[in-house]
Amino acid sequence: MTVQHPDYEHEQKRLDETRSIIQKEVDTLRKEVKEITDDYVKQVVNYKKGKELRYLEDQGLEKPYFGRVDFLKDETYELDSVYIGKRGIVRSDTFDSIVVDWRAPIASLYYSGESKDAYFRSGREIVRGEVRLKRNFAIEDGKITGIYDGALKETIHREVGHPDEFLQEGYIDEFLAANLNQTNDSRLKDIVATIQSEQNDIIRADKDRPVVVQGVAGSGKTTIALHRLSYLIYNYQDSMMSKRFMVFAPNRLFLTYISEVLPELGVDDVQQATFLDWASKLVKSILPKGWRILDPHKPLQLFFEQGQSDAERRTVLHRLRFKGSLAFRDVLQQYLLFVAENRVAYKKLSFVYNRTKHVFTIPGETIRQLFAEQYAHLPYRRRMEAVRKHVKQDINKQLFAHLREKRIDLDKQALAKYEKMIDQLLDKYFSIFPELDVFSSYREMLTDTALLKELTKGEVNGEDIEDICRSSAEIFEAERIEPEDIAPLIYLRHLIEGLEQADHFDHSVVDEAQDLSALEIAVIGLVTKRHSLTVVGDIAQGIHAYRGLQSWEELLEGVFQQPRGVYYTLAQSYRSTIEIMKCANEVLRKINLPETIMAKPVLRHGEKPLLASWDGKELPVKNLVQLVNDYRQEGFQSIAIVAKTAGASKKAYKSLKASIEGLKLLGSKDTQFPGGVVVMPAYLTKGLQFDVVILLNIEEYLDNEWDTKLLYVAMTRPVHRLFMIHQEDRMSPLFADVPPELYEKRSL
Numbered sequence: 001m002t003v004q005h006p007d008y009e010h011e012q013k014r015l016d017e018t019r020s021i022i023q024k025e026v027d028t029l030r031k032e033v034k035e036i037t038d039d040y041v042k043q044v045v046n047y048k049k050g051k052e053l054r055y056l057e058d059q060g061l062e063k064p065y066f067g068r069v070d071f072l073k074d075e076t077y078e079l080d081s082v083y084i085g086k087r088g089i090v091r092s093d094t095f096d097s098i099v100v101d102w103r104a105p106i107a108s109l110y111y112s113g114e115s116k117d118a119y120f121r122s123g124r125e126i127v128r129g130e131v132r133l134k135r136n137f138a139i140e141d142g143k144i145t146g147i148y149d150g151a152l153k154e155t156i157h158r159e160v161g162h163p164d165e166f167l168q169e170g171y172i173d174e175f176l177a178a179n180l181n182q183t184n185d186s187r188l189k190d191i192v193a194t195i196q197s198e199q200n201d202i203i204r205a206d207k208d209r210p211v212v213v214q215g216v217a218g219s220g221k222t223t224i225a226l227h228r229l230s231y232l233i234y235n236y237q238d239s240m241m242s243k244r245f246m247v248f249a250p251n252r253l254f255l256t257y258i259s260e261v262l263p264e265l266g267v268d269d270v271q272q273a274t275f276l277d278w279a280s281k282l283v284k285s286i287l288p289k290g291w292r293i294l295d296p297h298k299p300l301q302l303f304f305e306q307g308q309s310d311a312e313r314r315t316v317l318h319r320l321r322f323k324g325s326l327a328f329r330d331v332l333q334q335y336l337l338f339v340a341e342n343r344v345a346y347k348k349l350s351f352v353y354n355r356t357k358h359v360f361t362i363p364g365e366t367i368r369q370l371f372a373e374q375y376a377h378l379p380y381r382r383r384m385e386a387v388r389k390h391v392k393q394d395i396n397k398q399l400f401a402h403l404r405e406k407r408i409d410l411d412k413q414a415l416a417k418y419e420k421m422i423d424q425l426l427d428k429y430f431s432i433f434p435e436l437d438v439f440s441s442y443r444e445m446l447t448d449t450a451l452l453k454e455l456t457k458g459e460v461n462g463e464d465i466e467d468i469c470r471s472s473a474e475i476f477e478a479e480r481i482e483p484e485d486i487a488p489l490i491y492l493r494h495l496i497e498g499l500e501q502a503d504h505f506d507h508s509v510v511d512e513a514q515d516l517s518a519l520e521i522a523v524i525g526l527v528t529k530r531h532s533l534t535v536v537g538d539i540a541q542g543i544h545a546y547r548g549l550q551s552w553e554e555l556l557e558g559v560f561q562q563p564r565g566v567y568y569t570l571a572q573s574y575r576s577t578i579e580i581m582k583c584a585n586e587v588l589r590k591i592n593l594p595e596t597i598m599a600k601p602v603l604r605h606g607e608k609p610l611l612a613s614w615d616g617k618e619l620p621v622k623n624l625v626q627l628v629n630d631y632r633q634e635g636f637q638s639i640a641i642v643a644k645t646a647g648a649s650k651k652a653y654k655s656l657k658a659s660i661e662g663l664k665l666l667g668s669k670d671t672q673f674p675g676g677v678v679v680m681p682a683y684l685t686k687g688l689q690f691d692v693v694i695l696l697n698i699e700e701y702l703d704n705e706w707d708t709k710l711l712y713v714a715m716t717r718p719v720h721r722l723f724m725i726h727q728e729d730r731m732s733p734l735f736a737d738v739p740p741e742l743y744e745k746r747s748l
Ligand SMILES: Nc1ncnc2c1ncn2[C@@H]1O[C@H](COP(=O)(O)OP(=O)(O)OP(=O)(O)O)[C@@H](O)[C@H]1O
Pocket: 176, 179, 180, 188, 189, 191, 194, 195, 196, 199, 215, 216, 217, 218, 219, 220, 221, 222, 223, 224, 538, 541, 574, 575, 686, 687, 688, 689, 716
């Protein structure tokens, strides 16, 4: 490897040539973009050229590519040597491609594991052949500093279970691990040079099927979902627009955290929102005037903070779970059926043709059959229109047959007159159909115990239904709805009015999907064209006990059936060191989750997690300040001090702010991710990462599923160091079975 590599000179020469071509391109582009023009088309072209120029100047010149693949095509025996970079580069004089974009079909060979029977898809065609060489380059300032031959995947697989042996090879730790080891400000970055083959499969999965990914903490779910967007935009520009892409993320903080990587990947203008922010806007027009949505964080406090009665927790838990369940979706559908079968009087429709006194009739049962069955797939209001149209055609058919039989010719005027009469008749007939209002229907369903019992068809326990109706009625009484009402309200709107097609997304990414309910995800499916969704999450990190997904099956079986969703798992974790992941895994083992959900240790070693205790009840401010300073001295930039609850993090912030320069407190309303040293509650660390995490009062994490998951989330945030603090004589029961050799005790 590196400079002794036999091909070093050849590769350096190739790089020098590439760079000199790029330099020429840069010079030409500089001249071209300077040109001032009134021509709109030229302005657009120049804008694009400006973007290209910026890339070449900022990155392309310095490091035009990171990999090479040699591919021998079966059909022609031609050997292609392809250099792969973050963006494709084409010579403007000869139109030769000198660097291939990582998203291009042929670049897939660089990421996939196969070598002998390799193939890539180019449009509808499959090109088969053999990969003769896969090569990675480390390049700094235009100089090759490392050449690594072979597929990364194989090396990583060899490593699993034998980390020490692996590290001695000095291979991955220079290329991939060097990447992982960086102490930057820990925001997300692109991983185009080191995408692994199982990640590549997800990035390049079929665009018209829902993709569901269960990935362990730090397996790159967020990162690859964003790379998938970049891939889709590059390859399907004709049918997909980035401004019609949507990224749903767990909180606003997270959105700013990921926002920087998108432009890096060439994806500038995707929409991003939390489900709640997006859905609240949609639901506004349904709500009566003056009604408000309750604070979404209230239930979290109820579950994680002490002093709440068990009965209260139980009621809330059942109500919120029900509102997010597919059982409730079925109830909503049942309600529409119920209305169609029980609240519409399907009378016979008759029309008398005066001239012959002939009576045309459509039996009530025919209309019932049309409304309650044949057109049941349509939203209620559109269904009325469709049935009306159908009935009108039937009457017209009967009328014209009768006229033919009686040899009566009607002139235009007479025809128009009959048409008017029929319309009036139909107006009158359909006016007795109940006008369904979305919100009133919803409220009725959730407050009328007998009705809800009938609609659930015995699937939900009777006592729970009574609890749900009683507590929902109290909330409605105060002119409030809960955040968990929003998805079912949108779903009901879809059933009654239909949703605006024009607002639909070309593709949706749902990140941290385990914290959304199945019904919320079903709603996202409704507004995403062709079910083009990428849903990623980790059941082990589901901290929203009261509403999140319990398993992916719920989605795959209950939501993504047409077309069927494709399920992937990612077990390799890249964020934290082996030592941190091992310790976190042991905590997680307390709750018996399936093996697929346990993270495989990563590729890097580091210090063992540290555990310290202190005797006083007040926070050991002096020691913490010292700790933070020590970590800063070591060069770590992002440090999170994490308390279990929002209340505790506020308290910690108050005690520490005077002594730690630049300290920031992060709460659920914050939208900016500042980096540096922050204090925050554990649930907000979701999806984020830091160089160092200091966990306060870990004795407060109790022996239950939700605390275990919450602690696991917090423990898997650090890239490099984990420091845990507990009060002397009090320790979290979640550590009872963690082997002591997995962490190191230290005094504060
Ligand atoms: N193939 C890869 N090469 C280099 N780094 C990678 C790779 N895959 C993931 N990473 C890194 O691993 C870290 C975790 O990635 P990411 O946050 O996307 O994971 P996640 O699965 O969404 O995590 P979590 O569920 O814990 O929030 C990031 O720093 C990312 O850059």
